Amino acid sequence: MILSCNENLNEMNLITYITDPAGLQKFYEAVISTHATFAPVETFGKFDYKPVTSLSECDPGSPVPLTRSMKPLFFPKSAKIMKYVTTSEGTAVSDTVDDPLAGKRVILGVKHCDARALQVLDHVYKWDYLDTDYEKRRENTLLVSVRCDEAARHCFCTSLDWDVEHTDAVDVAVIKGLDGKVYIQARSEKGTLLLEQHPPGEDDTSGSSAEEIRKQYASFAGSFRLSMDYKTVSAKMKNSFDSPAFEEASSNCISCNTCAFVCPTCHCFKISDEKIRDEGVRYKSYDSCNNVYFTLMAGGHNPRLVKYRRWRQRAMHKFSYYKERFGVNLCVGCGKCTVSCPVNISIFEMVNQVADTIVTASQSCE
Amino acid sequence: MMDYTNQIQDIAGKLFSEGKIDVFIGYRNTGFDTNQVPALITHYKDVDQLVFNEKSDFNLTNYLKYEHTRNKRIGLVVKGCDSRALNLMLTENQINRDRLYIVGIACEGVVNELGGKAQNCLECIMPDAVVFDELLGNPTGKREYKINTDVSELTGKSLIERGILFEEVFENCIRCNACRHSCPLCYCAKCCIDQETSTLYHGANTTSGAFHALMTWSLHLAGRCVDCRNCEKACPSHLPLHLLHKQNEQVIYENFQQHLAGMIRDDRGAFYKYSLSDPDDFIM
Amino acid sequence: MNTKQITKQHDFTIHDMEQLLIPTLCKIDRIIQETPDIRTYRLKFKEESLMERFTWLPGQFVEFSLLGSGECTFCIASSATRKGYFDCSIKRAGVVTGDIHRDLDEGEEIGIRGPYGNWFPLEELKGKNLLFVGGGIGLAPLRSLIQYAIDNRNDYADFTILYGARTSADLCYKDEIKEWQDNKTLKVILTIDKPEDTWTTNVGVVPKILEEVVKPAIENTKVITCGPPIMIKYTILSLKKLGFADQDIITTLEMKMQCGLGKCGRCNIGSTYVCKDGPVFTNEQLQGLPDEF
Numbered sequence: 044m045i046l047s048c049n050e051n052l053n054e055m056n057l058i059t060y061i062t063d064p065a066g067l068q069k070f071y072e073a074v075i076s077t078h079a080t081f082a083p084v085e086t087f088g089k090f091d092y093k094p095v096t097s098l099s100e101c102d103p104g105s106p107v108p109l110t111r112s113m114k115p116l117f118f119p120k121s122a123k124i125m126k127y128v129t130t131s132e133g134t135a136v137s138d139t140v141d142d143p144l145a146g147k148r149v150i151l152g153v154k155h156c157d158a159r160a161l162q163v164l165d166h167v168y169k170w171d172y173l174d175t176d177y178e179k180r181r182e183n184t185l186l187v188s189v190r191c192d193e194a195a196r197h198c199f200c201t202s203l204d205w206d207v208e209h210t211d212a213v214d215v216a217v218i219k220g221l222d223g224k225v226y227i228q229a230r231s232e233k234g235t236l237l238l239e240q241h242p243p244g245e246d247d248t249s250g251s252s253a254e255e256i257r258k259q260y261a262s263f264a265g266s267f268r269l270s271m272d273y274k275t276v277s278a279k280m281k282n283s284f285d286s287p288a289f290e291e292a293s294s295n296c297i298s299c300n301t302c303a304f305v306c307p308t309c310h311c312f313k314i315s316d317e318k319i320r321d322e323g324v325r326y327k328s329y330d331s332c333n334n335v336y337f338t339l340m341a342g343g344h345n346p347r348l349v350k351y352r353r354w355r356q357r358a359m360h361k362f363s364y365y366k367e368r369f370g371v372n373l374c375v376g377c378g379k380c381t382v383s384c385p386v387n388i389s390i391f392e393m394v395n396q397v398a399d400t401i402v403t404a405s406q407s408c409e
Numbered sequence: 410m411m412d413y414t415n416q417i418q419d420i421a422g423k424l425f426s427e428g429k430i431d432v433f434i435g436y437r438n439t440g441f442d443t444n445q446v447p448a449l450i451t452h453y454k455d456v457d458q459l460v461f462n463e464k465s466d467f468n469l470t471n472y473l474k475y476e477h478t479r480n481k482r483i484g485l486v487v488k489g490c491d492s493r494a495l496n497l498m499l500t501e502n503q504i505n506r507d508r509l510y511i512v513g514i515a516c517e518g519v520v521n522e523l524g525g526k527a528q529n530c531l532e533c534i535m536p537d538a539v540v541f542d543e544l545l546g547n548p549t550g551k552r553e554y555k556i557n558t559d560v561s562e563l564t565g566k567s568l569i570e571r572g573i574l575f576e577e578v579f580e581n582c583i584r585c586n587a588c589r590h591s592c593p594l595c596y597c598a599k600c601c602i603d604q605e606t607s608t609l610y611h612g613a614n615t616t617s618g619a620f621h622a623l624m625t626w627s628l629h630l631a632g633r634c635v636d637c638r639n640c641e642k643a644c645p646s647h648l649p650l651h652l653l654h655k656q657n658e659q660v661i662y663e664n665f666q667q668h669l670a671g672m673i674r675d676d677r678g679a680f681y682k683y684s685l686s687d688p689d690d691f692i693m
Numbered sequence: 694m695n696t697k698q699i700t701k702q703h704d705f706t707i708h709d710m711e712q713l714l715i716p717t718l719c720k721i722d723r724i725i726q727e728t729p730d731i732r733t734y735r736l737k738f739k740e741e742s743l744m745e746r747f748t749w750l751p752g753q754f755v756e757f758s759l760l761g762s763g764e765c766t767f768c769i770a771s772s773a774t775r776k777g778y779f780d781c782s783i784k785r786a787g788v789v790t791g792d793i794h795r796d797l798d799e800g801e802e803i804g805i806r807g808p809y810g811n812w813f814p815l816e817e818l819k820g821k822n823l824l825f826v827g828g829g830i831g832l833a834p835l836r837s838l839i840q841y842a843i844d845n846r847n848d849y850a851d852f853t854i855l856y857g858a859r860t861s862a863d864l865c866y867k868d869e870i871k872e873w874q875d876n877k878t879l880k881v882i883l884t885i886d887k888p889e890d891t892w893t894t895n896v897g898v899v900p901k902i903l904e905e906v907v908k909p910a911i912e913n914t915k916v917i918t919c920g921p922p923i924m925i926k927y928t929i930l931s932l933k934k935l936g937f938a939d940q941d942i943i944t945t946l947e948m949k950m951q952c953g954l955g956k957c958g959r960c961n962i963g964s965t966y967v968c969k970d971g972p973v974f975t976n977e978q979l980q981g982l983p984d985e986f
Contacts, residue, residue, distance in 0.1 A: 089646070315613055326613030341787030
């Protein structure tokens with residue numbers, strides 16, 4: 044079937060295949076047997092994206108609240124970036140060429156919010172100086188998603204500035220229709236090629252899938268417990284720097300870094316060296332503006348020593364500064380921060396409290 | 410099903426109206442979730458946000474570590490394990506007893522997300538608050554010490570099998586530090602793991618770094634951990650941190666005069682006291 | 694190997710590895726002990742052809758790696774008009790700088806990434822009177838501009854350098870200051886905080902000497918200042934009192950920077966990245982940033 048190209052994915056005649064759950068499993072198996080594949084694997088009761096060699100090891104339909112983001116496949120918690128050796132002839136510095144994440148791969152069971160997070164991160168990793176490691180990983184990855192059937196407790200992706208229904212952040216979208224059939228849709232050229240390679244079912248020549256896919260989305264969109272008026276909140280956040288609400292809203296935060304580490308869009312890192320005598324390695328690893336020592340400078344000056352200042356930086360960076368700089372919000376509404384927070388702080392609640400769009404927590408949603 | 414919401418609201422209200430406290434630390438609902446959030450109430454008008462029931466699990470004594478609560482007069486809700494942590498903080502001179510008004514709970518156990526009782530509650534040795542100004546509920550007294558079932562299973566395995574399990578634990582640690590930040594007994598102003606000069610821990614988030622950090626932390630907590638499971642609930646990787654702490658607790662219980670953290674005020678036990686019946690004939 | 698840069702106005706950042714965070718090796722040619730805790734390291738690239746290619750504009754900084762210890766941000770304290778080397782002046786203040794002072798000798802190798810950041814607005818400074826106000830180690834970034842302006846002396850009008858430190862021992866670049874004092878086209882005013890037996894000129898903090906001794910006219914003058922945060926704060930207050938406009942006061946910001954590439958997030962204030970939009974800012978631009986530091 045020829046793809047009729049149109050800028051607006053909305054009206055694009057996307058290649059769509061119709062199959063059933065058994066056909067979907069076969070498709071997954073076919074992909075796993077022909078490509079290096081990552082998928083959600085259960086570890087200690089939650090799901091992480093790990094390399095898999097058979098469908099029995101993983102669950103592409105893993106539950107949203109227990110699935111951690113696939114950020115580590117593009118920006119791992121710790122990456123070696125350099126080695127050096129000092130000998131009597133001097134020092135030699137070298138690239139660490141063995142990047143386990145650089146090869147061509149397919150990721151199954153991607154959530155749309157996570158995929159959107161990569162598009163958001165593209166701005167900061169590609170502006171001015173191009174981060175070649177990240178670019179390579181992005182280029183070599185094909186994302187096969189499973190669109191959520193319903194929103195989890197802390198999700199609010201539909202309230203933000205991205206088009207959840209038609210997003211082109213994924214290459215192949217798997218949608219489980221309300222009619223029991225499974226619709227597999229290509230949303231990019233890479234996706235189209237994969238589906239041509241392993242056609243999962245019947246090609247939809249009649250176009251009937253579009254209606255079923257729309258119905259699934261309508262049911263999904265109606266299942267949200269949280270919603271907010273993003274435009275109002277965003278406009279208010281711009282002028283909220285001096286708001287006293289930050290102090291109250293962050294009073295029970297314990298500054299532990301968890302929210303930033305699990306967030307699919309948080310990208311701050313630290314550079315550190317480790318050495319043994321004359322050899323050493325340089326690492327790049329996760330860091331967070333929530334950390335007390337993030338802005339600590341030599342000599343002792345620390346502008347964000349007080350906790351609410353760090354929370355203010357975090358919330359403002361996500362909902363105001365990044366948008367000002369790059370045009371997109373640095374939060375995709377996935378709710379992973381709230382799920383992981385030891386004291387259940389919700390950034391949704393905090394931002395609304397600061398923007399004064401709710402009066403107390405109990406009014407945020409029924 | 411325990412529910413002391415009304416009593417706690419009354420107590421907090423009275424304390425504020427009599428001007429006896431600056432902040433009351435308790436729990437409140439988030440309004441859009443069944444989980445509860447620690448609440449630091451500073452005004453009389455917010456007292457009706459407070460709740461207390463079997464979902465109130467977070468150990469609130471964690472908030473006594475921070476600079477912004479230390480110099481204030483504090484009202485606090487503590488269950489059995491929480492109060493043991495508080496007792497130990499008092500023993501170790503971390504907080505002044507005069508500035509606290511402690512509402513103790515004779516706890517019946519907290520539930521996890523699926524509604525079942527948490528493991529540490531099933532094995533609880535002291536459900537009643539050991540230090541309080543006022544006690545809510547019916548105290549049932551100290552229970553018999555039980556060895557943690559997961560630790561029994563672990564000690565039955567060979568060293569190699571244990572090594573494989575812990576290797577997976579350390580590999581999955583993302584060094585977010587949620588465990589240390591949510592543990593009440595980790596109150597050092599600057600943890601050794603966060604020192605700039607300590608590249609052993611501070612550097613990259615590697616598996617060996619996680620090994621050193623978690624082992625050091627568990628040894629610093631040996632004989633001091635009260636099994637509140639703040640750390641395990643906080644961990645985003647769902648690591649079974651209780652395997653480290655409960656094993657240390659068992660070793661200390663069996664070898665150092667059945668010492669359990671925080672049961673007796675001023676008893677620091679284990680590594681901080683020498684007794685003629687200690688297993689070795691020299692200090693260490 | 695290739696560099697991967699897009700849309701940068703100047704194209705001279707040295708990257709001889711594909712990974713942007715890997716430094717290029719330099720040898721320490723000379724170490725000059727300026728004060729008890731400040732040393733200037735004169736650096737040359739290990740590979741000579743790189744030294745010829747390496748160029749920068751005053752105000753830019755580099756990321757200096759003591760391999761195995763860590764990486765720090767230092768401004769380049771000399772001008773590219775003086776070829777064959779570049780200087781970094783380093784004050785012993787923390788862990789890595791402590792290691793640098795303790796472990797590095799002449800001839801040893803370190804890593805450099807850069808140059809990064811923006812530079813002093815040279816076009817806007819042309820034809821103007823330049824007033825440099827420096828304190829302590831803050832003279833280092835200014836020195837790069839001073840040397841550049843001396844080497845292009847005809848492009849600028851009057852020159853005044855006001856420089857102060859806590860004690861006379863803490864004045865940096867003592868030999869070069871003598872050269873400047875001997876240069877008839879410049880005016881140099883020095884000051885120290887407290888009186889000393891052999892000190893015959895000004896005594897007082899820099900903002901005080903600025904108001905009472907220098908008494909600069911605001912006409913056709915641009916002020917470039919750098920020093921400890923407290924000195925910059927009071928200097929700017931004095932300058933405003935004297936009538937200077939915000940866009941005529943230029944400073945270079947000391948904020949913790951790490952990657953220099955606008956990616957690690959450490960230097961982010963508001964929607965600004967100090968390593969990309971700075972570290973050189975006018976006071977007008979500073980007013981637009983959130984009041985965080």
